[in-house]
Amino acid sequence: MNVCALALGLALVLTACVARSPFQAVLQHSRIRGRTHGPNVCAMQQIKGTSKKYFTNCKQWYHRKICGKPTVITYECCPGYEKIPGEKGCPAALPLVNIYSTLGMVGASTTQMYSDRAQLREEIEGPGSFTFFAPSNKAWESLPTEILDALVSNVNIELLNALHYHMVSRRLTSEELKHGSTFSSMYQDAPVHIHHYSNGIVTVNCARLVKPDQHATNGIVHVVDRVITAISNNMQSIIDIDDDLETLRTAFAAAGLTTMLENEGHYTVFAPTNDAFEKIPRETLNRILGDPIALKDLLNYHILKNMHCAESIVSGTPMETLQGTMLEVGCDGEHMTLNGKAIITKTDQLATNGVIHYIGELLIPDSAKTLLELAESSSVSTATRMFVEAGLTPHLTGSEALTMLAPLNDAFKGSMTMTPSMRKLMSNHVLKEQLSSKALYHGQELETLGGLKLRVFVYRKNLCIENACIAAHDKVGRYATMFTVDKVITPPMGNIMDVLKADDRFITLVNAIQTAGMTELLNQQKVFTFFAPTNDAFNALPQDERNRLMRDPQHLSGVLKYHLGESMLVSGGVSSHTRFQTLQGEKLELGLRNYTVYVNKIPVADADLMATNGIIHAVNSIIRPLPPKVDREQSDGPAAPLRAISASRADSRGFRNDDLFNKVLNSHSSKMISRRQ
Numbered sequence: 001m002n003v004c005a006l007a008l009g010l011a012l013v014l015t016a017c018v019a020r021s022p023f024q025a026v027l028q029h030s031r032i033r034g035r036t037h038g039p040n041v042c043a044m045q046q047i048k049g050t051s052k053k054y055f056t057n058c059k060q061w062y063h064r065k066i067c068g069k070p071t072v073i074t075y076e077c078c079p080g081y082e083k084i085p086g087e088k089g090c091p092a093a094l095p096l097v098n099i100y101s102t103l104g105m106v107g108a109s110t111t112q113m114y115s116d117r118a119q120l121r122e123e124i125e126g127p128g129s130f131t132f133f134a135p136s137n138k139a140w141e142s143l144p145t146e147i148l149d150a151l152v153s154n155v156n157i158e159l160l161n162a163l164h165y166h167m168v169s170r171r172l173t174s175e176e177l178k179h180g181s182t183f184s185s186m187y188q189d190a191p192v193h194i195h196h197y198s199n200g201i202v203t204v205n206c207a208r209l210v211k212p213d214q215h216a217t218n219g220i221v222h223v224v225d226r227v228i229t230a231i232s233n234n235m236q237s238i239i240d241i242d243d244d245l246e247t248l249r250t251a252f253a254a255a256g257l258t259t260m261l262e263n264e265g266h267y268t269v270f271a272p273t274n275d276a277f278e279k280i281p282r283e284t285l286n287r288i289l290g291d292p293i294a295l296k297d298l299l300n301y302h303i304l305k306n307m308h309c310a311e312s313i314v315s316g317t318p319m320e321t322l323q324g325t326m327l328e329v330g331c332d333g334e335h336m337t338l339n340g341k342a343i344i345t346k347t348d349q350l351a352t353n354g355v356i357h358y359i360g361e362l363l364i365p366d367s368a369k370t371l372l373e374l375a376e377s378s379s380v381s382t383a384t385r386m387f388v389e390a391g392l393t394p395h396l397t398g399s400e401a402l403t404m405l406a407p408l409n410d411a412f413k414g415s416m417t418m419t420p421s422m423r424k425l426m427s428n429h430v431l432k433e434q435l436s437s438k439a440l441y442h443g444q445e446l447e448t449l450g451g452l453k454l455r456v457f458v459y460r461k462n463l464c465i466e467n468a469c470i471a472a473h474d475k476v477g478r479y480a481t482m483f484t485v486d487k488v489i490t491p492p493m494g495n496i497m498d499v500l501k502a503d504d505r506f507i508t509l510v511n512a513i514q515t516a517g518m519t520e521l522l523n524q525q526k527v528f529t530f531f532a533p534t535n536d537a538f539n540a541l542p543q544d545e546r547n548r549l550m551r552d553p554q555h556l557s558g559v560l561k562y563h564l565g566e567s568m569l570v571s572g573g574v575s576s577h578t579r580f581q582t583l584q585g586e587k588l589e590l591g592l593r594n595y596t597v598y599v600n601k602i603p604v605a606d607a608d609l610m611a612t613n614g615i616i617h618a619v620n621s622i623i624r625p626l627p628p629k630v631d632r633e634q635s636d637g638p639a640a641p642l643r644a645i646s647a648s649r650a651d652s653r654g655f656r657n658d659d660l661f662n663k664v665l666n667s668h669s670s671k672m673i674s675r676r677q
Contacts, residue, residue, distance in 0.1 A: 026200030038089015469572030
């Protein structure tokens, strides 16, 4: 099996080296996939329930999907070859005959019939060198009846002209059909437009070549999936004459984009119909139409920098707009999609400078939205409701330069009743200036509408504001920006000692700090991180050990300083194998598993209690040094929910039997004695 895979991979590499176009590369891949069925056999993928077939590339082969729909594999003769009864594969080259006879051999017999009627047969049987983009039989069947009747009722003029428009007076292989090229047709030299996409799809006037490179003695035939018509109008002209695009026409004029749509180019316009504009709230639409900058951004968001016919899309692909952001252009079966939605109502209205696809919904980019609209279009519905209930709508819908810190929905816990304190909290989630997360720096202070100053912390893998870390890319609106954060921000309310004294879980710890003479230290305006033992942590120690510890200020100071360091580490700044320097001199091993922080294998019971001079993480066990040469991965203990760690997990041996911890504490005591001397 491995040898086969290696051989196939080597064959792919070798053939890719000589592939001269995207289509040729895909064709060669199809040949390799089909070679087990005999010489000159190509693997094709057909979308289930349709007649659409494609030569297969690597991605399609392994996914077995095109346009999101499952496919069936068929094996057919590669272009230019045919079967011989009783022999495997397609060993015989098709007989080289003139174009007229070739049409009948490659599934374009209707084109052959109409060539007879229009008296074109003599021309395409005779001398010359032609390229014929021949509509398949199904292409003629799908032509609207009134158009087909008009053609065949005047075969000497209309039908002949139509067929001549499908012809070029020179031989052009798929390799020579370069992306963006045009060739003069045999109908009044009217140009035909070629697009050769990176996925191997080749189109002429947006009709896909379904059987390319069918060689003839006097030229070459490419079978296409639709009847093409001459193009004379630019995109602006098409918009000007279509009543369904009246609102769009007015908007383009107001934004000053009319000239661009009249000039040369290869654009794709997703044109919102009048109905699409009507679906937008009148207040929002009037605001955008009255704002030249927002309007231009909105319209440019509907225009791609390159031309993409519907048949070129076989999977979802991000494509850059003139507005500068990306649209996910894809397909779902027969339907072209935008950002995963089948809102395209009409495709491939071809112009001299691009293609227009009609859409039934208006696409509003972030850059044209207010803060409230940014929030409403994101996964922060709870925060959006809370901002509105807090009376912040005037700020969120106006033209102030602001930054919203919007917590994810699951960041909110318990009752969400709007109280004065909750109203104040929400106002502290809006900053007084428009910021970019890329410009934030460690130690920066940000002022909120509520009058508080929030601190910025930069870590290796996270960027945090107080206890909350940024969880998504910035959404930049017309005047303001939204940061999505992973937690509700809890601004500091006092220093570390104030926070500890206000929490009944730390009564024993407060007494221990006072006994150890560390109160003044923790009141200083430095920056500390304290892994603070709760009452349960102390109570888990044997009685005699706890009494001995609380009676020895020097020993107690060493224990507490092993839980304390002079740096700011919120839980969002912890990653695997984070090391934390303590005031005692040794380092703690931190890890993160299932959203729980572990410190020396002990889970943090309650993280991110913010103080003006640091942060507190509550632990329900006294932290001990890890054994020597411990595998640091073990610092990530088993998953345990915050606030749910049992005090019974504490090591009942206490300090008396913990040689490692005594060694650490004795080391600290020696340092203290040395300093006194």
